[in-house]
Amino acid sequence: MQISCMPTDQKLSQLAIGTSARVKDFPKAGAAFLRLREMGLLAGTMVTFVRSAPMGDPIEIKIRGYHLSLRREEADQITVET
Amino acid sequence: MADLPSHISLPGKKRPHQANERTPVYALVGNPNCGKSTLFNALTGLKQKVGNYPGVTVEKKIGETYSQHGKPIKLIDLPGAYSLAARSPDEAVTRDVLLGRRADTPQPDRILCIIDASNLERNLYLVHQLLDLGRPVILVLNMMDLALKAGLQVHASRLEKELGVPVIACEAINGKGLVDLKLAMSRVDLSLAKHRWDVPAQVAPAVAELQASLTDSDGRSPLVARAEALLLLTDFDTVRVAGSTPLSPRTHEILAHWQKRWEGEGTDWAGTLVASRYDAIAKICTDVVQSSGEVGPSISDKIDAVVVHPFWGWLVFGGIMTALFISIFTLAQYPMDWIDAGMSALGDWVKRSMTPGELRDLLTAGVIGGAGSVLVFLPQILILYFFIGLLENTGYMARAAFIMDRLMSRVGLNGKSFIPLLGSYACAIPGIMATRTIEDPKDRLVTILVAPLMSCSARLPVYLLLIAALLPTDAIFTKVGIMIAMYALGTSGAFGFAWLFKRTLLKGKPPMMIMELPPYRLPRLRDIALHMFERAGLFLRKAGTVILGISIVLWFLTTYPKLPDPAATSTQQIAHSFAGQAGHLLEPMIKPLGFDWRIGIGLITSFAAREVFVNSMGVVFGVEGADDDTTPLRDALRQATWPDGAPVFTALVCITLMVFYVFAMQCVSTLAVVRRETNSWRWPLFQTFYMTGTAWLVCFVIYQTGRALGY
Numbered sequence: 001m002q003i004s005c006m007p008t009d010q011k012l013s014q015l016a017i018g019t020s021a022r023v024k025d026f027p028k029a030g031a032a033f034l035r036l037r038e039m040g041l042l043a044g045t046m047v048t049f050v051r052s053a054p055m056g057d058p059i060e061i062k063i064r065g066y067h068l069s070l071r072r073e074e075a076d077q078i079t080v081e082t
Numbered sequence: 083m084a085d086l087p088s089h090i091s092l093p094g095k096k097r098p099h100q101a102n103e104r105t106p107v108y109a110l111v112g113n114p115n116c117g118k119s120t121l122f123n124a125l126t127g128l129k130q131k132v133g134n135y136p137g138v139t140v141e142k143k144i145g146e147t148y149s150q151h152g153k154p155i156k157l158i159d160l161p162g163a164y165s166l167a168a169r170s171p172d173e174a175v176t177r178d179v180l181l182g183r184r185a186d187t188p189q190p191d192r193i194l195c196i197i198d199a200s201n202l203e204r205n206l207y208l209v210h211q212l213l214d215l216g217r218p219v220i221l222v223l224n225m226m227d228l229a230l231k232a233g234l235q236v237h238a239s240r241l242e243k244e245l246g247v248p249v250i251a252c253e254a255i256n257g258k259g260l261v262d263l264k265l266a267m268s269r270v271d272l273s274l275a276k277h278r279w280d281v282p283a284q285v286a287p288a289v290a291e292l293q294a295s296l297t298d299s300d301g302r303s304p305l306v307a308r309a310e311a312l313l314l315l316t317d318f319d320t321v322r323v324a325g326s327t328p329l330s331p332r333t334h335e336i337l338a339h340w341q342k343r344w345e346g347e348g349t350d351w352a353g354t355l356v357a358s359r360y361d362a363i364a365k366i367c368t369d370v371v372q373s374s375g376e377v378g379p380s381i382s383d384k385i386d387a388v389v390v391h392p393f394w395g396w397l398v399f400g401g402i403m404t405a406l407f408i409s410i411f412t413l414a415q416y417p418m419d420w421i422d423a424g425m426s427a428l429g430d431w432v433k434r435s436m437t438p439g440e441l442r443d444l445l446t447a448g449v450i451g452g453a454g455s456v457l458v459f460l461p462q463i464l465i466l467y468f469f470i471g472l473l474e475n476t477g478y479m480a481r482a483a484f485i486m487d488r489l490m491s492r493v494g495l496n497g498k499s500f501i502p503l504l505g506s507y508a509c510a511i512p513g514i515m516a517t518r519t520i521e522d523p524k525d526r527l528v529t530i531l532v533a534p535l536m537s538c539s540a541r542l543p544v545y546l547l548l549i550a551a552l553l554p555t556d557a558i559f560t561k562v563g564i565m566i567a568m569y570a571l572g573t574s575g576a577f578g579f580a581w582l583f584k585r586t587l588l589k590g591k592p593p594m595m596i597m598e599l600p601p602y603r604l605p606r607l608r609d610i611a612l613h614m615f616e617r618a619g620l621f622l623r624k625a626g627t628v629i630l631g632i633s634i635v636l637w638f639l640t641t642y643p644k645l646p647d648p649a650a651t652s653t654q655q656i657a658h659s660f661a662g663q664a665g666h667l668l669e670p671m672i673k674p675l676g677f678d679w680r681i682g683i684g685l686i687t688s689f690a691a692r693e694v695f696v697n698s699m700g701v702v703f704g705v706e707g708a709d710d711d712t713t714p715l716r717d718a719l720r721q722a723t724w725p726d727g728a729p730v731f732t733a734l735v736c737i738t739l740m741v742f743y744v745f746a747m748q749c750v751s752t753l754a755v756v757r758r759e760t761n762s763w764r765w766p767l768f769q770t771f772y773m774t775g776t777a778w779l780v781c782f783v784i785y786q787t788g789r790a791l792g793y
Contacts, residue, residue, distance in 0.1 A: 028350045031169065032594045034316070037356045038165040039596070040204045054392045055488035058497075058595045064203045065232065067599040069484050071491075074594070 008082050013059065013075035015049035021080035023047055032074050040064045047080060107156045108267065109180060109190035111212065113205050114162035115477070115600035116198040117224045120609055121254040122159045125263075132616055136186050139518065139759050140175045149268035158190060164204070166211045167317040170521035178326040180215060181310055182302075185327065192218045192272065196254070199236045200228040200601070202371060206363045210279070213245065214312060216305025218272035221249045222263060228601060233377040241370045246276025255606060279362040282354045285315060288340040292333060299330035315340075316352045382477075382601040389481055399485055402478070403504065406469045410462050410508045411539070417461040425454035444637060452633025455691045456626040460618060462508045462539055467617045470501065470516060471610035477602045479519075487595050493577050494584030496520075496593040499529040503576060506536035507569075510752045511625050514759055515617065524590040528583045530759060531769055534752050535576035537569050537744060540692040544743050547696050550716040552736040564740075572744045575776070624758060625751035632690040632750050636661070640687070640701070653704040661686055675742065675781040676735040676789075678724060688748045695743075734788040738781045745777035 015021055023045045027033050041047065041063050048062040058071045112118040122130075126145030133142045143159035160179055161172035168174035175184070182189045193212055197205035212219055221241070229236050242249040248266045252259035266272075281289050292311035296302045302310060314329075314337055344351045379387075388394045429446045436442040473479040483497030490497050498520045506513030513533045520526040537545075545568055549561050584590070639660040656662050665682035672682055680702045687698040696715070703718040722730040747753070753766040760766070 028353055031591070032596060034167070034352060034356075035164075035169055035594070035596050037353060038167060038207060038316070039598075040207065040360065042353075042357050042360055051386075051390065053484050053488060054390065054395045055485075057488045057491070058484065060390070060484070060599060064201070065234075066201045066204060067601075069480075069487075069595055069597045069599055071487075071595045073592070074596070 009079055010082070011076050012047065012049070012061070012078040012080050013072045015080065015082075017049055017051055019082070020046055020048040021082045024079045024081045026078040032070075033077075036070070036074070039068065041068075041078075104188075105154050105156045106192065107158065107188045107190045108192050108194045109158045109160055110194045110196070111160050111176060111180070111208070112162060112196035113164055113198065113201075113208060115598060116162075116196055116201075116205065117254040118159070118162055118196050120606060121196050121222060121224070121252070122157065123609055123612060124254055124257055124260060126157055128612075132620075135175055135184070137761060138171055138175065139761065140172050141518070142175075142187070147264075147267075150264055151268060153268075155267060156188065157194070158187065163208060165208060165316075166313050171523060172518075172521070174326070177313070180212070181306060181313075183326040190217065192220065192267075194220050194222065194267070196222040196224050196252075198228075199223050199226045199251075200232050200234065201225075202229075202234075202236060203360070203363055203367055206366065207359060209245070210277075210359050210363060211309070211313070213247070213275040213277050214305070214309035216274060216303065216309065219247045219275055220263070220266050220272070221245070221247055222254070222259075223249055223251045224254050226251055227253065231377075232380060233374040235372040235374065237370050237372070241366070244277065244366045244369060246273070248272070255603075277366075279358070281312070282358045284349055284354060285351050288315065288336075288351075291336050291340075295330070295333045295336050299332045312355065316355050380601065385602050386481070386599075389478070390484060395485060399482065402473075402482075406466075406504070407507070409465050409469070414461040414465055418458050421457050421460070422454065425450055425457070440641075443641065444634070447641075448634040448637035449630070451637070452630040452690070453626075455633060455694065456622065456629045459509055459540075459625075459691075460622070463512050463621055464614055464618050466505050466508045466512050467614040468610060470505065470512075471613045472605050473501070475603065475605040475610055477600045480597055480599050483595075483597060484599065491592070491595075493581040494592065495525055495528065495580055496522075496595050498597075499525060499580075502529050503533060503536055506533040506538060509538050509540070510534040510536070510749065511621060511755050512617065514752070514755050515620070517759070522590065522593050524584075524588045525593050527760065527765065528580050528588050530756055531583060531765065531772075532576040532580045534747060534749065534769065534773065535572050535579065535745065537572040538692075538749075540749070541568075541743050543693040543696045544688075545740055547699070547715065547719075548731075548736045548740050550713075551719040551731050552733050554716060554720065564737075568740055568744055571741065575745060579772070624755055628751040628754045629690055636687050636690055636694075639664070640683075640698075651704055652701055656683065656701050674785065675778065676732070676738055676785045677742075678730050680722070681730070681739065685742075685746075685748070688743075689750050691751075692743060692748055732793070734785060734793040738785045738788070741784060742777045742781045745773055745780060747773035 009024060010021075012021070012023075023041060023043055025043060026036070026041075045063055050060040050062050050067060052059050053069075056072075058069045059075055060067055060069050061075075062068070110118060110122055122143065122145060125147045129147070130143055130145040134140065135142045140161055145157045145159065147155050147157055149155055158179065160176040163173040163176040165173070166177045166180065168177045178184045179187050180190065180193070193215070195209055195212055197209060209219070209221065223236065223238050223241070226236060238249045238251045248269075250259055250263045250266055252263055289308065289311045292314060293304070293307045296307035296310055297304055300307075314333075340351075389398050429450045432446050432450065433442065436445070470479075473482065479501065483500060485497070486500040487497030490499055499517070502513045502516040502520070504513075505516050510533045513536070514530050517526045517529045517533070520529060545565055549564050552564070553561055640656050640662075641659060643658065643660070645655055645658050650658075661683050662679070664686055665679035668682035668685070669677075669679040672678075672685070677685070680699075683702055684695040684698045688695045699719065700715055703715065703722065719731045720729070724730055747770045753770065756766040756769060757763055
C-alpha cells in the first residue's frame with residue numbers, strides 16, 4: 001500500500017461521521033478487498049462515513065447509494081482523500 | 083414432460099439447448115435484499131419444491147409457473163449473490179448452476195435477473211457478468227418506488243436499449259408488472275444481449291487462452307467458456323463446493339501460468355477486470371439514471387439514527403430480544419399446553435378403546451408419547467421462525483449483526499452467529515438451521531458445534547425439578563439465581579468453546595463483516611409465513627422422525643424384559659428392564675459424579691428429549707402424573723437413598739446433575755440435524771464427545787471438590 005504525504009489523505013476509519021471522501025488506494029490482495037471492489041468500492045469511488053456500531057466496531061459506510069458495514073481492521077487499510 | 087414448449091423453441095432455426103423435449107428452465111438470480119424471494123413466491127405461489135443441493139447445505143428451491151399460453155415453466159431460485167466470483171457456498175452454487183457445472187440441477191435455458199432500481203450500479207455488476215453467459219436474460223427492475231424516493235429516475239426503456247435485453251419494471255411486493263413479466267417470459271424470440279464491453283488489453287490474451295482451453299478440454303460452449311474465463315481471473319481465491327465438476331488440469335495450468343506472470347509484473351489483473359466492468363456500468367447509468375440532486379435523509383436513515391444509536395440502539399435491541407424470549411417462553415406455553423392435553427386425551431382414548439396389552443402400551447407410551455414430545459416443541463419453533471423471518475424481512479437482522487459484531491469478534495466469530503445462538507435458547511435445531519446465513523464455512527461450523535451448549539427449553543423442566551428438590555422452601559430469589567447461573571454457565575461454555583475452536587481446530591482468517599445494511603421495508607406476512615411453515619415442516623420431518631423413533635426404542639428398553647410377576651409395580655419393572663440394566667451398567671461411570679443407576683436411567687432416556695428425564699424419574703420413583711405437578715416427585719427424590727441409607731439427591735448432587743445437563747450432548751435429533759448440516763457423522767460424533775466429556779469432567783471436579791469440602 002502506498003502512503004502519501006499529502007495532508008488531505010487519511011484512513012477511511014478516521015473520517016468524521018457524516019463526511020464524504022474519495023477512495024484513493026487499498027490493498028490489492030485479500031478476500032475482503034476483492035469483495036469490496038466487486039461491491040463497488042474502487043479507487044475514485046465517493047464514500048461517506050455514516051456511523052460506527054454502538055461498540056465502536058464495525059463501521060457503516062455509504063457507497064453508490066447503499067449502506068455497507070465493514071470492520072475497522074479493513075477500513076484502516078483504505079486511504080481516502082477529502 | 084411430453085408436450086412441446088412451442089412458445090420457447092425457435093421454429094426453423096437451430097434450437098438452443100435442445101429445449102424441444104423439456105419444460106423450459108429459468109434461473110432466478112439477483113443480489114441479496116432485492117426482493118428475489120418475493121418475486122419467486124409471487125410467480126410460483128405454493129408450487130415450490132424445497133430441498134438441498136446434494137453434498138452441500140445450500141437450499142435448493144425449484145418452483146413451477148405458467149407462461150401466458152398456459153405452458154409450464156420451471157423456475158430455479160438461486161441463492162442471492164453479489165457476484166459470480168463466489169465468496170460463500172451459496173454463491174458458489176449460483177455460479178456453478180449458471181455455468182452448467184452441476185450435474186444435479188437442470189441447466190437453465192434463460193436467466194431471470196431481478197435488480198434493485200435504487201441501487202442500480204452495484205446490481206448491474208452481477209447483470210454484467212450474467213450477460214457474458216450467452217443465454218437470454220430478462221431483467222426485472224424492482225423497487226422503483228424506493229429509487230424515486232431517493233431522487234433517482236430510472237428509465238427502463240433506455241436500460242433495455244443499452245443492454246439489448248427486455249427490462250420489466252415490477253413491484254414484486256404488490257404484484258405490479260407481473261403480467262408484463264409473464265409475457266416476456268413467454269416470448270419465443272428472446273435474443274442474446276447486445277451489450278458488448280472491451281476486456282482490458284492486459285488480460286485479453288489470458289482470457290483468450292483460457293477460453294480456448296475451456297472449450298477444448300472442459301467441453302464448454304464458446305460463450306460460456308469466455309464468461310468462465312473472465313470469472314476464473316477474478317475468482318482466484320475460489321470457493322469449491324461438493325457436486326460441481328472440477329476444471330481440467332490444462333485450464334488450471336494456464337491459469338496458474340498467467341497468475342505467476344502477473345504477480346511478477348505487479349499487474350492487478352482482478353482489480354482491472356472489476357474496474358473495467360464498473361466503468362462500462364457507469365457509462366450505462368449516465369444514460370439510464372436521472373438524479374434530481376440531493377434529497378434529505380430517507381426513512382431508513384431516520385430509523386437507523388435510533389436503531390443503531392449508541393444508547394437507543396441497545397434499548398431497541400434489548401426490547402426486541404426480550405419480546406422474542408417472552409414469546410418463546412410464555413406465549414408458546416398456551417399452544418404447548420393444548421398439545422399436551424390433546425395428546426394425553428388421545429392416549430386415554432386409545433387406552434379406553436383397546437384391550438390392555440403390549441400393542442396398546444406401544445401405541446400410548448411409545449407412539450403417542452413420542453409424537454407428543456415432538457409436537458410440543460412446534461409452537462416455540464414456529465414463533466422463533468416467525469421472529470427470524472420478521473427480522474430478516476424488515477432488515478433488522480443485519481442491524482442486529484452490526485450491533486453484536488464487536489462482542490462476537492472477541493471469540494473470533496462475527497455478528498451473524500448471534501441470532502443462531504440466541505435461537506438455540508429455544509431449541510438447538512432451529513438455531514443450527516439458522517446458521518446458513520453465515521458465509522464462512524468454518525465460522526458456521528463453530529457456531530453449529532457450540533449452539534447446543536445454549537440451554538434449550540427442553541432443559542428447563544429438568545432444572546425446575548432439580549431446583550425444587552434442592553430447595554423445597556419458597557426461596558424464590560435463590561431459585562431464580564440458580565436458574566440464571568445455569569443459563570450463564572451454558573452461554574459462557576458456548577462462547578468459551580467457540581474461542582477455543584477458532585484458535586485450534588478450525589483456525590481461519592478473522593471473519594469479515596462486509597455486509598449490506600439494506601433499507602428497512604414493511605414485512606410481507608405471506609413470505610414470512612411461507613418461510614415459517616417450510617422450516618417447521620423440515621423440523622417435523624427431520625427431528626420428528628428421530629424423536630419418534632427414539633421414543634419407540636426407549637419404550638421397548640424400559641418395558642422389556644418383563645417381570646414374570648404381573649403384580650409388579652412400574653418401579654420394579656423399570657429396574658428389571660433393559661434401561662434399568664443399562665443404568666446399573668452405567669453406574670460405575672457416573673458414581674464419581676454422585677449419580678446412582680436410577681439417575682443413569684434418566685440420563686439414558688434423555689436421549690429422546692431432555693425433558694423426558696422428569697417423566698423417567700416419575701416412573702423410577704413410582705410417582706404418578708409427575709409431569710403436571712412436581713411436588714410429589716420432588717419429595718420422592720429427596721427421600722431416595724443409596725443402599726447404605728445416604729440420600730442420593732443431596733444439594734451437591736442436584737447442582738452437579740444440573741451442570742451435567744448444561745454441558746452434555748444428549749439430544750439425538752440435534753445430532754441428526756448436525757449431520758445433515760455438516761454432511762458427515764464426524765462433527766456430530768465430535769460434538770457428542772467434547773460436550774459429554776466436558777460435562778463429565780466439570781461434574782467430577784464439582785462433586786469431588788464439594789465432597790472434599792464436606793458437602
